[in-house]
Structures are given as C-alpha cells and as structure tokens.
Amino acid sequence: MNKQQQGQDRPRVVLGVSGGIAAYKACELLRRLTESGHDVRVVPTAASLHFIGEATWAALSGNPAGTEVWESVHEVPHVRIGQTADLVVVAPATADLLAKAAHGLADDLLTNTLLTARCPVIFAPAMHTEMWEHAATQENVATLRRRGAIVIEPAVGRLTGADTGKGRFPDPVEIFDLCRRVLARGDRAVTQDLAGRHVVVTAGGTREPLDPVRYLGNRSSGRQGYALARAAAARGARVTLVAGNTELPDPAGVDVLPVGTARQLREAVLKVAADADAVVMAAAVADFRPAVYTTGKIKKIDGVEPEPITLVRNPDILAELSADRLRPGQVVVGFAAETDDVLANGRAKLARKGCDLLVVNEVGEDKAFGSAENEAVVLAADGTETPVPYGPKEALAETVWDLVVPRLAGPRG
Secondary structure, X not given: OOOOOOOOOOOEEEEEEOOOHHHHHHHHHHHHHHHOOOEEEEEEOOHHHHOOOHHHHHHHHOOOOOOOOOOOHHHXXXXXXXXXXXXXXXXXXXXXXXXXXXXXXXXXXXXXXXXXXXXXXXXXXXXXXXXXXXXXXXXXXHHHHHOOOEEOOOEEEEOOOOOEEEEEOOOHHHHHHHHHHHXXXXXXXXXXXXXOOEEEEEEOEOOEEEEOOEEEOOOOOOHHHHHHHHHHHHOOXXXXXXXXXXXXXXXXOEEEEEOOOHHHHHHHHHHHHHHOXXXXXXXXXXXXXXXXXXXXOOOOOXXXXXXXXXXXXXXXXXHHHHHOOOOOOOEEEEEEEEXXXXXXXXXXXXXXXXXXXXXXXEOEOOEOOOOOEEEEEEEEOOOOEEEEEEEEHHHHHHHHHHHHHHHOOOOOO
8 A cells, every 4th residue: 555545745856956056957946846735855965055945845845844863853854854755856966966865865954865765866967078977976876776776867968068968957848648547557666667667668759751851751740659758758768759850849868769750760879779679669650662763853834744752662660570579579559540351450469560569550540649648458469459449649558568578588687
C-alpha cells in the first residue's frame, strides 16, 4: 500500500534545487507541479540561493524552503522529508550534487533527503558539456542509474555564456510530464523495470521527396512513438528516439535523432540498435518512394498532363531487424496500421515480419493518426493477444512495455 492509499490527499513531491544558473527554470516546474495538485516541498542547496532566494521558493510552493538540517530540528526534517515523499526530483542537478548523491554524502538537507527517500528519484542534470562528459560524472550517473534513480539526459543547446553543447537543462514541461508518469505508476515506479536497459523507439512519419518542394508522406503525428519513449524513460531506460517528421518537443531524458526519409530512418536505427535490448518501430515508414527525384520543381504546364509518378519499394526495416537481431535476445516490436480486416491483416503481418510483438490498430480520417487517443490489439508471436481499449496513447505505451519487459533476456546494460 502506497502513501496515497494510506490517506494522503495529494502526492508529496520534494523539489531539490542545486546551485546552477538553470535554477530559475525550476520555478516553471514548481508552478506546474503545484497547479496540478501536488504538495511540493522545495529543498534548495545553499549555493542555489545565489540564483533564487528562499522566499521565492516558499511563496511559490506554499511550504517552507530550508537548506539546513538544523532548522525545525524537532520535526527531524533531514529524515522526515525523504520518508514521506512520493517523489523526489532534483532540478537542476549539478555535477557536484550528482557526485554527492552517488557517494552517499549528506552535508545539507537535500543530500540527507536523498539518503532517506524510498520513493522514485529523478535527477535533471544541467552543466557545461565538459563537466557532463567527464569520466567522473559519467561514472556517478551510471551508479545512480544502477541503483534505480532516473537520471535524465541533458538537452543540447545554448549554455552559460557563448558555449553550446550537451548539458542544457531539459524543458521544464517535459520534466513535469516525466514526474507525472512516474507518480502515476505508484509503487511500481520504484522497481524501475527498464533500468539498465537501452531501448530504441521510432516515431513520426517519413517523407519521400519528389522534388525540392513536394513529397509523399502520411498523417502520423509521432504522438504514439513519443508516448512510448516517455514511458520507457519513466521506467528507467536509456532511450534513443529516432524521430521522423514531427513538431513535438523532445521528451525529457531521451536522446532524439531526427530523420526525414525511410532510408535515413533505416540507417539510424541499424546504427543505434546494435546495443539495444528492445526496438519498438512505431514510426509510420513509407512503403514506397518516387523512383526519380527531380532536382528542380516540377512545373505545371497548361494543356499538358503531368508524367506518371513511378514508385519503388523502400527497405522493410521491421523485417530486417526481426530476421537479423543486432543483439542476442533483442525484443522487436512492430506497428500495423490497417483500414480493413484489421486483426486478420495484423496476424498475417506478424507471421511475415517475424517480430515478437505487433501492435495492430485501425487508422482512418479520425482514427489513431494525429489523435491523442488510440485503440489497439497487441499480437504476440506466441499466439497471445492483448486488447487495449480506446484511451490515451500513454496507456497503450505502458501496455507495450508491460509486455516487453518479461521478454527481455540477458544482463542489464
């Protein structure tokens, strides 16, 4: 029985803030957490108060925000805050904070809280590229992940001053979404059943250029693939998202590789899947492409009919992955978008492709593509079928990972 089942009205979230310039962005994360009904206690480090003052945190959260274990000693805060939390999220997490957490140091209220917390813990790193890539930081991150903590991959972009690179604080909206997903999993989140695993997810639709301004494409928004990537990150996986054409923001904690065409997607997937425990092919990959690419725009000429467009087949990436597993025991999941005879076509495709699981859904004008909801049946190579009723794409994503996890083989990471 979790804390909420024991009578707690609102999920209790501890927001740890360490001393980096990105501390000001944590205000947006705090606002989203409080406005969505969470009871948030901010625990800043002394260094972070150089960026955002204690009064600001107290005013925004509605709770006291102290840094020292000697404040309100009768309440034993260095123990109680962590013990009663449903989630601890440290945002931003500096290299110093990650080092202390990995080695169990406890010299202030936040590091004491991290030692006493028995709930899920999320770290959102923010630092210069050289600090993130340093061997010491990488070993500390690996240690934390091995223990079950979720350490989000930092974003790539503008850093302090004129520097640019990996180490930028992830989008607060995406961090909030990750927090929400972890809390929704309740006690299951503590187990982190994908921790130490590397998963590859594809998303979005490919576009096959006809000329410099036209292409053959499809209606895929990428939402289902992005939901799968976010769900895997919330379950502790290292996630690589190979994203076709989509306008969605990068999910927090996910490495995103943008691609355009089916052949580009194939090249990217084969490269990153070499050490992946699971590959989920949720992208809407074009089956065909124009045989000829016209380097100049195809002109409309009055009285002249256009030349017919000849199509050629694109590579069958799902079948290739299934036939030649790039890692022993790798689990391969495909998606089948059907318009008629959905299950019959799905079963035939499962047998033809040779994947372990096939998510079959009906698509159409107002179905699946571009929608926030989905309905599907997950077919398995062993003959089992798992229906997923109409609902948020996040629910289907969780079901897919629930089916993948018991099929994973071999040691983690």
